Amino acid sequence: MSLVFAGICSHAPGITGREERAPQELREPFHASLHELRTRMQATRPDALVIVAAEHFANFFMNNMPAYAIGMADNYTGPIEDPAWLRIDKRIVPGDADLSRRLIRRVMQAVDVSYAEEWQFDHGIMVPLHFLVPDNSMKVVPANINCQGPPLTPLPRAWAFGEALRAACDLVPERIALIGTGGLSHWPATPDSGRINEAWDREFLDRWVRNDREALLSYTDESTYAHAGQGGFEIRTLISVAAAARGGRAQLLFYAPIPIYAVGCTAAVMEIGE
Amino acid sequence: MSHYQLSKFLYQLNRDDRLQAQFREAPQRALEGFTLSDEERAAVLQPDIGLLYVLGVNGQILMHFAAFCGIDWNDYLQRMRDGVKQHGPVRAGLYAMTTSPDEKVVG
Numbered sequence: 001m002s003l004v005f006a007g008i009c010s011h012a013p014g015i016t017g018r019e020e021r022a023p024q025e026l027r028e029p030f031h032a033s034l035h036e037l038r039t040r041m042q043a044t045r046p047d048a049l050v051i052v053a054a055e056h057f058a059n060f061f062m063n064n065m066p067a068y069a070i071g072m073a074d075n076y077t078g079p080i081e082d083p084a085w086l087r088i089d090k091r092i093v094p095g096d097a098d099l100s101r102r103l104i105r106r107v108m109q110a111v112d113v114s115y116a117e118e119w120q121f122d123h124g125i126m127v128p129l130h131f132l133v134p135d136n137s138m139k140v141v142p143a144n145i146n147c148q149g150p151p152l153t154p155l156p157r158a159w160a161f162g163e164a165l166r167a168a169c170d171l172v173p174e175r176i177a178l179i180g181t182g183g184l185s186h187w188p189a190t191p192d193s194g195r196i197n198e199a200w201d202r203e204f205l206d207r208w209v210r211n212d213r214e215a216l217l218s219y220t221d222e223s224t225y226a227h228a229g230q231g232g233f234e235i236r237t238l239i240s241v242a243a244a245a246r247g248g249r250a251q252l253l254f255y256a257p258i259p260i261y262a263v264g265c266t267a268a269v270m271e272i273g274e
Numbered sequence: 275m276s277h278y279q280l281s282k283f284l285y286q287l288n289r290d291d292r293l294q295a296q297f298r299e300a301p302q303r304a305l306e307g308f309t310l311s312d313e314e315r316a317a318v319l320q321p322d323i324g325l326l327y328v329l330g331v332n333g334q335i336l337m338h339f340a341a342f343c344g345i346d347w348n349d350y351l352q353r354m355r356d357g358v359k360q361h362g363p364v365r366a367g368l369y370a371m372t373t374s375p376d377e378k379v380v381g
Contacts, residue, residue: 017347056335056338057289058289059289062278063282080289080338148334149332188337190327191354191371193379194380225368230368
């Protein structure tokens with residue numbers, strides 16, 4: 001079994017860029033949960049981290065928008081944002097082109113994934129790495145699901161992508177950790193930023209923790225947009241992790257709406273099912 | 275089509291250090307090759323964040339551009355509210371405002 005760890009976390013740029021503006025009583029337990037996520041991941045002794053993200057126009061645009069993409073390079077750069085604004089310094093993140101190539105070949109058996117030998121990370125990957133790999137010591141394989149430019153991939157395909165990732169991870173000798181990062185309900189980068197539908201979030205997380213495939217795939221984009229905003233489309237990343245974990249149940253380490261961060265901040269781990 | 279060109283220019287600007295340097299030095303020249311309306315061109319050059327928002331620039335692209343322009347978070351949110359007040363509802367895309375211009379959610 002080469003997939004050794006699965007988890008999810010939030011990635012909103014305010015988590016680092018506006019860190020001190022959140023109430024301490026929320027900020028500290030959220031940071032503690034990310035530390036716990038990191039500790040549990042490290043305990044599984046992973047050789048590489050596959051991070052399924054929902055990028056925000058750092059690499060892909062509507063001239064050629066892949067539904068699914070996986071990086072295939074020996075290093076990546078990020079963040080694309082002003083480092084002073086995000087409060088994360090620019091750095092070169094180590095990758096593993098050979099590992100990526102082996103994973104991509106297997107994923108392609110089930111999902112027509114694009115590959116990218118260049119990839120600039122935005123906050124969607126840099127914020128999780130800031131907490132989970134602060135010393136830049138782990139090889140990273142970025143994966144992306146288009147959650148920004150409709151038409152968007154249907155949720156059952158996001159599930160299939162997660163299953164394909166699992167099958168690919170299980171075929172390589174490396175020990176792979178998997179992190180999915182996306183928002184629950186949020187209206188990011190708009191005047192509505194800070195609006196959070198806590199009830200919707202908790203319902204989604206309940207389905208996710210139970211790894212209830214049918215319930216997770218029952219959302220429509222229309223209802224998600226109405227109740228969870230355009231940011232809600234990012235549930236695809238979280239759904240793919242549930243699929244990759246193959247029936248494993250989860251533990252929610254933290255959830256709380258933090259409006260100044262523009263999202264319900266989340267950290268959770270999921271058992272790896274057989 | 276020019277809305278697409280507007281978003282594409284900002285997308286490229288956000289991710290390209292050399293284009294950013296050129297934009298700081300000679301913004302008009304950086305825009306060469308992009309077919310923008312006069313309104314769109316002026317909104318980029320000013321920069322008029324409120325108008326760019328109303329024109330339908332994707333919020334993620336606009337947020338990164340505002341950061342590049344050194345606009346802080348509260349100011350960014352307020353400029354979008356002011357833009358809607360001045361120019362009317364967002365004309366395109368998914369990042370429409372769901373609250374009223376005078377309703378401050380946060381920031």
